[in-house]
Amino acid sequence: MSTVKQFRYPAPPLYGDYARAAAGLALTGIPPLLVPLSAWVAVPMMLAAALFVVFGARTAQRHATVIEMDDKGITARGPLGGSISWEHLAQVRLNYYSTRRDRGLGWMQLKLKGAGSGETVRLESTLDGFDEIAERVADVARRKGIGMTETTISNFAALGIDADPQAGMDAAGVRTARWSR
Structure with a gap:
């Protein structure tokens, strides 16, 4: 029977990503809603706001994921x-x-x-x-x-990992050494 190891994304960096997403959304999404802007300015700002929404959603996805x-x-x-x-x-x-x-x-x-x-x-x-x-x-x-x-x-x-499939193999294709970290 194998032991299951669990891994998570650490919360403090994710909180920073949430803050960046919120700040970006506030700076790009609120002005077009409050101030009359030409379409040449409002559309790029709203597109940028959409990117910050996607970034925030991606951060939430990582926060909720357990490996x-x-x-x-x-x-x-x-x-x-x-x-x-x-x-x-x-x-x-x-x-x-x-x-x-x-x-x-x-x-x-x-x-x-x-x-x-x-x-x-x-x-x-x-x-x-x-x-x-x-x-x-x-x-x-x-x-x-x-x-x-x-x-x-x-x-x-x-990362200090030898992943070359040919490294460490003898003529019969058997691994002869394990990589070191």
Whole structure:
């Protein structure tokens, strides 16, 4: 019997995202409602307000989501959740999104796709336990020989995880060493 581990997005950063969504919505959504503006100004402001609504909804979705991982697979419980068994894991992508030109600050997104069902689970690096999940996903992907892009392999390496399916294999295809963190 496997133990289910649960992971959540930490609340303090989410509260900051809620505040940014509310401030952005207030600054872009209220003025067109209170002050007569030309369509050339009001329409872009309302579109920006809509983006802040989407950002707030996405923040609420992450806040309500609980990630569960065990020996059988990974499940995102909550709005827009999904579930993928390790047996059916077919595609792994790990992307880095930078908020600065020097790529100094940013976040990673791990996207997992299952075979057959087409289920997708997306996780962001702000998730508590993201490194543990990424290590498990890389291990499963290596054992299954799931092909990954060079970008994905490089991003795993940035986390200290060797995800190259060819690394650490002997001539018979048996893993000879486990990566270190």
